[in-house]
Structures are given as structure tokens and as C-alpha cells.
Amino acid sequence: MAGVVLLLGALAALPEGVYWLPEALAEGDYYWRWLLSDLMPVLLGATTGIGCLFGAQHIRTSRRMRKKIDNIVGDAKYMYIQDIASAVPCSYEKCCKYLESYIDEGVFGPEAYLDMRRKCLVVSGKAPDPEPKKPRKAKVAKPAAAQEKDEYQKILDELRRVNDEIPDEEMTDKISRLEAVSTKIFEQAKADPEKLPQMRKFMDYYLPTSLKLLNTYAELDKQGIEGENISESKHRIEQTMDTLVKAFETQLDKLFASDALDVSTDIDVMENMLRADGLTGDTPFKL
DSSP, X not given: OHHHHHHHHHHHHHHHHTTTHHHHHHTOTHHHHHHHHHHHHHHHHHXXXXXXXXXXXXXXXXXXXXXXXXXXXXXXXXXXXXXXXXXXXXXXXXXXXXXXXHHHHTTTOTTOEEETTTTEEESSSOOOOXXXXXXXXXXXXXXXXXXXXXXXXHHHHHHHHHHHHOOOHHHHHHHHHHHHHHHHHHHHHHHXXXXXXXXXXXXXXXXXXXXXXXXXXXXXXXXXXXXXXXXXXXXXXXXXXXXXXHHHHHHHHHTTHHHHHHHHHHHHHHHHHHHHTTOSTTSOOOO
16 A cells, blocks of 8 residues: 555656756756756655565565465474475475575474475474385396397297298208207207307398298298299299208307317327327227
């Protein structure tokens, strides 16, 4: 009300305040002093009136916020600051300022305080103890050997499935041979993981590409027709199967290269020891 009255008084005095404005603009000099002297009460009244209006709005907003936060806290002995900020709603920092101000004013009683370590408004008593963090359950990772085993089994199952879909007996025999050789390669890899680097290209390229070709063959065979493109594609895959079987057998043989070297070394050492002990006579020891 004071702000409105002061603004109305300033508006009422405005015509008298600007009485010397034309002369000040035309003549200048001492007319400016008279103009400013007459305008001073108008400016003072308007400024004070606007200040009163802003002050009244701030008081009204502060009272509403205090009542709102008081209702949110209610009869609780403590409440987390973030929960209050979410209910208002406002930022965490602004909520802290509101709560500090209201604690100073005694809104929550004489025992109220902010426990910033636990981020909690305590109305009475003690702040709650922080809940112990539950240890995260470590994910049980599959051992590398088990992952490799799953990968091997998946590939073998795929070979078996493709073989079942292809009725041609000659192709079935070749795929069965491919499956048997692949099984032996996988067994060697599982028995001696140090051999895995020797078969990475086999696992990552040759075998997946072979499966892709066999899947294509099975898809072409399902069409039930012998067009030029289908027949030519099937014929090329059939020819490639002989090369693949031979290549897979060579891959298996290469896995035994180190074993063959060890066998040869053991035999040489044994022969030399037998000769040194005079147990062989003139006839060299042969395996």
C-alpha cells in the first residue's frame, strides 16, 4: 500500500516537476537547476514506491516458501535436503540457503540444524547414520577356455546343421570329413592353448567363409531348379570342398609340428645315450 501511494503521489507531482522543462531545453543555465530541484521529490517518491513494491513481493514470496517448506518437513525429526529441494522444487544450493535462513528464524525449533556431511536437515535428535554401501557383486566372467569351448561347439553345431540340410551324398561326405577334422583341430586347441595363435586365421577366416559357402549351397539347393547361375554356383562350391578338406587336414598336421620336433629330439638324445653306454652295438637305434 505504501508503494502504491508513493507512486501515485509521484505521478500527481510530475506535471509540476517538469514545469521548467521547456525553458531548460531552450535557455538552459539556471533553468536546469530549477527543473532538477522540482523533479527531486518526484524521483524520490517514485524510487521509494518501486522499492516498497519489490520489498513487498520479496516478503510475500519468502513467506510462501517458508510455509511450503514447513509443510513439507512437517513433524519429521529429519529430512534429506535433496528430498526437500525436489518437493519445492528448487536447486539443492538454493534449498540450503532457504533452510539456513528459516533455522535462524526459528521456524523448525531451537534444536534444528543442517548436517552437511549427511546432507540432512535435523529438526531434533541426531542425524541418521549413512547406510553402508552394498558391495557390488562381481560379474563372474567365463574362463577363456570355457569361452573358446562355447565358440568351438557353436561352429561344430553349425556344420552339423548345414550337413543335415544338404541331401547330396557326396557333399554330405565332404562336410562330414570337414566336421571331423575341425573337431580334432578344436581338441588340440583345448588340450594345448599355446597352439591357439597358429589357428587364429583358420578360426577367424577360413572356417567362417567355409560355413558361408555351405549355407549358400544349402539355400541354392532348396530352390528346386537347376538354372545356369544356380548350377554353376553349386558346382564351384562342390569343387572347392575338396580343397577345403585338404586345407583343414594340413592345418591339423601343422599343429603337430612342434610335437614331431620334440619326438625327433628325444629320439636323437636317446640314441646318443645308448651309444655312449654301449647298448646298441654297431646297429644304430631306430624307432
